[in-house]
Amino acid sequence: MNKPDEIQLRLLREVADLHDIPEGAYNIRANGESAGRRSTENIEIISKTDVSGLEIHIKPGTKKESVHIPVVMTQTGLKEVVYNDFFIGEDAEVVIVAGCGIDNCGPKDSEHDGIHRFYVGKNAKVRYVEKHYGSGDGTGKRILNPGTEVYQEEGSSVEMEMVQIKGVDDTIRTTTAELAAGAKLVVRERLMTHGEQNAVSTYVINLNGEGSSADVVSRSVARDSSFQKFDAKIVGSAACSGHTECDSIIMDNGRILAVPGLEANSVDAALVHEAAIGKIAGDQIIKLMTLGLTEAEAEEQIINGFLR
């Protein structure tokens, strides 16, 4: 096991707000190897044997515990695909913090593709936080392609917060979910792209059970010459409610494509989508300028607030 170096510690702070070894269960992956792991009485983390990745087993009824599984990469040219499976027992209540930071100072592309599968037991409650961050001045790209699959049993609830604010050159994010009766999924995605970056975020949420609900809200900012695609589809096959919202600020020569999709296979499915793309409103900038901010400071405040 290797102790994380200074750059890795900085990345850990960015992606998991970790200033020290986290409390509770954790696994820190640095440059493809485990740099620390702890299981607890209720949460067991074991390595997969067939592919790279982890199995995280959370016992039924576990309350108020957390799992941190951050990934940091500082080696240029490293490319990895990691499969992490979470088995969350009935009635458990847990916080799961994932996230990946790449620092690429070299000429080769660095890529981490994290495939996360969540099997959420009956009435379990999960809060999942995933932050992505890139840094380093190498010519190699920093690439993150997260895949998230969520399988929710009756009455379970999953809240996901996905954040990618800076430094990731290419990302294709794919999230799928299957919800049984009474299950609830809330997704809050915040994304900012700059430079020549590309980000594609695709959701397919299947509301299969009666009384299931999903609320997917993306707030994003595309600056410079970056490109974003937000493609969110909710399929309602029972008496259910679904809502998707894409709210975007476009700047400079940025481009955004929003593709909201709704599919109702039941007369009792109530599905709504909203999408809005626009530049920062001029009167917002003027208001902040009348408070003494420069135009650039005003823009920064508006974007910071928007992506909060």
Add this chain to the structure above:
Amino acid sequence: MLELKNISFMVDSEGADKEIIRDISLTIPDRKMVVVTGPNGGGKSTLARLIAGIEKPTSGKILLNGEDITDKSITERANLGIGFAFQQPVRFKGIRVIDLIRLASGNRRMSIANACEYLSAVGLCAMDYIDREVNSSLSGGELKRIEIATVIARATKLSVFDEPEAGIDLWSFQNLIEVFRRLRENIEDSSIMIISHQERILNIADEIVVLKDGVVEKQGPREEILPGLLGTASAVESCRMAQ
């Protein structure tokens, strides 16, 4: 003290020049509350925007305490001490009331307790609002009061309020009069300009300016100007009653 010297402002209206403000010269003295009134379309809001720097005059000069600020930007004017409350306050997604008050005061670390004082000053129950986002979940009246709080928090030499009563219900308006009365009491070395149609705001003015068709029609101490204005209003009212 703010001085406007021969200010004109033209806009392009369907290919022809339209003069919104015509050669206005006006002084807002220190320690005075000046209320600008007059019919809609007379140029009142434009005048306020010219003072804040949101619009630039076609000709003429604007002086703040003797310094020519005609070519200064909105930001520069704000930092020289001009505050401006919008007629229609701006909404922001994600920016909270506390953020806006901190930005306004220039003290990014202002304590919540201190920020709450500004909200209380405009009659809002501070703890209910301080963490709210300045977004569409706030009513017009709430936004308006927060807007006024941001101007108070700036502690400016000249505060300009563009129709503070617009969009406010009668109940909130009672409180608003009190807010302006207090501002007048604590005016010290600053000055206040309010654009308003409301008799109760005109009633607390030191001076009244009547703006019509882009020119100053009347100007003077409240005691001189107000009776004439109210006379017109009551005459109109009695005609209506007679019909």
